[in-house]
Each structure stands twice: as C-alpha cells, then as structure tokens.
Amino acid sequence: MKNNSIIDVVDVDFYYGTFQALTDITMNFEKNEVTALIGPSGCGKSTLLRLLNRMNDLIDGARLVGQVIFEDRNIYAADVDPVEVRRRIGMVFQKPNPFPKSIFDNITYGPKLHGVRKKRDLEDLVEASLRQAVLWEEVKDILNRSAMTLSGGQQQRLCIARALAMKPDVVLMDEPTSALDPISTAKIEELIDELKENYTIIIVTHNMQQAARVSGKTGFFYLGRLIEFNSTEKIFTNPEEKQTEDYITGRFG
Numbered sequence: 595m596k597n598n599s600i601i602d603v604v605d606v607d608f609y610y611g612t613f614q615a616l617t618d619i620t621m622n623f624e625k626n627e628v629t630a631l632i633g634p635s636g637c638g639k640s641t642l643l644r645l646l647n648r649m650n651d652l653i654d655g656a657r658l659v660g661q662v663i664f665e666d667r668n669i670y671a672a673d674v675d676p677v678e679v680r681r682r683i684g685m686v687f688q689k690p691n692p693f694p695k696s697i698f699d700n701i702t703y704g705p706k707l708h709g710v711r712k713k714r715d716l717e718d719l720v721e722a723s724l725r726q727a728v729l730w731e732e733v734k735d736i737l738n739r740s741a742m743t744l745s746g747g748q749q750q751r752l753c754i755a756r757a758l759a760m761k762p763d764v765v766l767m768d769e770p771t772s773a774l775d776p777i778s779t780a781k782i783e784e785l786i787d788e789l790k791e792n793y794t795i796i797i798v799t800h801n802m803q804q805a806a807r808v809s810g811k812t813g814f815f816y817l818g819r820l821i822e823f824n825s826t827e828k829i830f831t832n833p834e835e836k837q838t839e840d841y842i843t844g845r846f847g
C-alpha cells in the first residue's frame with residue numbers, strides 16, 4: 595500500500611445476482627491524482643467506479659466480496675454510513691443531471707440537507723463551488739434561473755460544482771463528457787486538470803485521447819478483470835500486456 599493512497603481496492607469480486615461483473619480487483623488510487631478507467635463496453639468500469647462510493651448498494655441482488663479501504667477503513671464495514679461515504683466520495687454522471695431547480699438551489703440542496711443553514715454561508719458556498727467549476731462568470735447574474743435553461747456543457751459544470759459543494763475528497767466521473775460537444779469537453783478536461791490540485795479524480799472514459807490527456811494513471815479492464823494498471827504514459831506508449839496494446843491501438847473494443 596503506497597503512502598499517497600486515498601482508496602485501496604483489495605481482492606474485490608462483484609456480482610449482480612449470479613453474474614460476476616468483476617473478478618479479483620486489487621488497485622489503489624492516489625491522492626491528488628487523476629486515474630482513468632478504460633476498456634471495452636461491459637468490462638466493468640462503471641461497476642468499479644460505483645462501488646467506490648457504495649452507489650451499487652442501491653441495486654437489488656448486488657454483492658461485493660473483498661474490501662474498499664478509504665482512509666484506513668473498509669467502506670463496506672457494518673458501522674460505516676453510506677451517506678457519509680457518498681459525501682466524501684462524490685459522483686458526476688454521464689448525462690448532466692441537474693435538479694429542476696434554480697442554479698443556486700442545485701448547489702445548496704446537499705449542503706442544506708447536511709445542516710448548512712445560514713444564508714451567508716450558503717451564498718459563499720455557491721460562489722466558491724461555481725468558481726471551482728469555472729462556471730461562476732457565466733452564471734453569477736442568473737443564479738435564480740432554472741438550471742435546465744443552461745447548455746449541456748454548463749449543466750455538467752454545474753453538476754461538478756454541486757458535487758464540490760459537498761466538500762468531497764474524491765470525485766468519481768462516469769464518462770462526464772460523452773454527451774458534450776468538443777468545446778465543452780475541452781472545458782471539462784481543463785477543469786479536471788485544475789481540480790486535481792485539491793481533489794482526487796477517478797474517471798471512466800471511452801475516449802483514449804481523453805484518458806491520455808487528463809490522467810496520470812490508467813487502468814485497463816477486460817471482461818471484469820484489471821488487465822493492466824500503470825502510469826498513463828506507459829499504458830499509451832509501451833504497455834506491458836498485449837490486450838492493452840490491442841485495445842489502445844483500436845484492434846478491438
């Protein structure tokens with residue numbers, strides 16, 4: 595276990611009912627690093643991402659064997675509160691999914707549920723989160739407007755701001771740009787690069803160039819197994835496994 599590790603996945607198998615979606619996964623995620631999870635459709639990337647903050651708990655029949663250690667505790671231990679896990683390890687989804695509420699209320703919804711009440715504190719949180727998500731300048735004069743009126747790229751940055759408002763340590767991103775145009779995609783990629791100063795980012799992506807651009811480490815998955823986990827540079831220039839090479843050069847997947 596490396597010192598700089600924030601999450602350690604140890605000997606994890608994962609099942610949907612009788613179907614085994616992940617087999618024997620051991621890997622770690624380093625603090626203030628961007629880690630990309632790549633691999634062909636159905637290889638288990640999203641399953642792995644979702645089990646890092648117990649999102650799969652909500653699925654009937656889902657079962658995990660093994661441990662996910664976050665700051666020295668197994669997040670699947672009986673006394674761990676999954677709501678607190680999800681506050682510390684936030685998530686941004688493939689399609690921007692703002693609440694049908696104002697921009698302001700989108701950001702304050704979670705913090706209010708967690709007890710932030712003072713108007714001034716909420717206003718400060720809204721500004722800080724939107725600034726971090728590089729959206730503040732575009733929306734500072736329309737905070738009361740419905741989030742649904744924003745463009746797709748702005749909505750996704752709002753969803754990132756909403757995740758950041760919970761003051762997480764880790765942000766999980768599941769194909770966060772797949773529904774966006776190239777300009778919005780570039781903005782989110784720049785944002786990811788800035789966010790790693792303060793957060794640990796784990797991103798699932800189908801876009802090889804994106805993985806190469808934004809991440810420091812990359813894990814390649816195939817049929818529910820972690821085939822290779824290495825520095826992004828090594829994965830994309832000189833992978834150790836033939837399957838990795840075949841995938842990144844477009845020979846399958």
Ligand SMILES: Nc1ncnc2c1ncn2[C@@H]1O[C@H](COP(=O)(O)OP(=O)(O)OP(=O)(O)O)[C@@H](O)[C@H]1O
Pocket residue numbers: 610613615633634635636637638639640641642653
């Ligand atoms: N809720 C579920 N119930 C049953 N099987 C599921 C469920 N979610 C995913 N699976 C199966 O688990 C396997 C891994 O799915 P997962 O979504 O993790 O793959 P992925 O690599 O993220 O794929 P994609 O790139 O297409 O999103 C697939 O075979 C999928 O059909």
